[in-house]
Amino acid sequence: MHIAILAKVVPDYEVPTADFELTDGRAHSRYTRMIGLYDENAIEIGVQLKEAYGATLTIISYGKTQDVTVLRKAIAMGGDALHLVLGDADDPFVIAANLKMAIEQLGNVDLVLAGQQSADMDRGVVHSILAGMLDYPFLPQISTIKSEDGRWMVAQAHENGVRRLEFSGKGVLSITSSPKNVPRIPAVRSILAAKKKPVEKIDGIPGTAMPVAELSVEIPKMESVCEFLPLDDMAQTCKILLSKLREERYL
């Protein structure tokens, strides 16, 4: 069983809104770089499959050479190999075409996992475009995966609850966070070992971008209008709050 896990290095997604700045329409380069919001959940599920079925995990990323330092965390968590396709495109079709190339070079991938969405462009669509390009079935918002009699049995976090779905053969799954796939914290020994792992760097391909033009990127104005209520007497504070909510017709 060979599982490819897509991981993207993104700017710190916990930077508060008030401190966020753009440079040339993208997050300022001073922000710490980290593995995408849900990608670590995908890596965790991959590691669980490795533990259950002896799967081999190849981490695949599209980005720059300096991303390797960040991506080594994926190896420390349990990944077996790291393949980085070099490129800096923002277009989802171009990124998916590059990831497809890397997966086809591996040749024997059974399942592709990816975080539900990155924490930069927030498209949540690169993995499903990749599925279309590979002609694999695609399922989003998966929280658990099992392999039974050659079939994949997965749980999908749906708006109304949980769906159990099954399919055979290859597939692309996007992973959502759940209490069952909270990313493990790598041991110091694993972190040190990950630093020594060779990284396969692959030259990217140009690909064909979507016919859309990005006209503008702006930070919306958010003026803080918070009225802090007094704390001397909590019973009185709550009465004031309810009164104000009614005065302003919110309640």
Add this chain to the structure above:
Amino acid sequence: MKTLIVEVIDAKRIGELVTVGRIFGDTPDIVALGSGDIPGNYNKAYCSDAAVGSNLIDGLVELIKKEGYELVLLSATTVGAEIAGPLSVRLGAPVLTEIIGAKSDMTVTRPIYGGKAMTTFKINQTPAILTVRRKYFESAIAEGTTTPVPLAGAAGAIRLVSEEAVKTEGIPLDDAEVIVSGGRGVGSGDKFTILRDLAGILNAAVGASRGAVDEGWAEPTMQIGQTGNIVAPSVYFAVGISGASQHLAGIANAKCVVAINKDEDANIFKRARFGIVEDYAKVVPALIQALQEEQ
């Protein structure tokens, strides 16, 4: 512009997509997932019993090519996520997700960086595919119903084994005018009880941040935020919620946010109309008491 909606049979979800469709042209046609009549009047209406959007791709590709649809609209929900990407590849169509603004000149706006920035795109080619973030467009009022004809080609590789719907206690988040929502600051799943008590008195729904859901304190269906429920209540009580941008993206259309958090530097206060910097364990019981005294 000839537009097709693909959506489950849900009057509000369909209504929001009809509103977006009318920005670009006439009332769209529709492919509805599910059975029965579809709320609203449509020139052409199709239905599919495909349990999974992924199994619908072949049928949709055939229909879109045959009818010459220029725009396909889906909601930014599970079914939208299942269909949008693979369909875009099959049609060679651009795809833009989670749009929150649209103009008739084919420009659309969508958030990036967890809503910390907004991007505007011009679509230069049709067909194009858009997924629409919920609660950003008024739901068109559905007049009458339309009886659909079955859409061919719904066979697929994925089989639905079972579906466990989570029963919502009290008011559903989607309909709630008031929401009481808890985050990691609440401390444990047991302590959500007091939030439910408050919600009961306020006739409110109970929500949770991603952190609280990841801790297992609340059901995933209760999650509010960019990757959970998008809500638009009149009042949103954020209890022990720090206010990560991904959470704020889910409450962008709340009219009034009341933040209760003992950390005065919590980001949630920047979005709040009213703030109480105190341990929620002191505030919420006092709020319940105040409401009970009013009754």
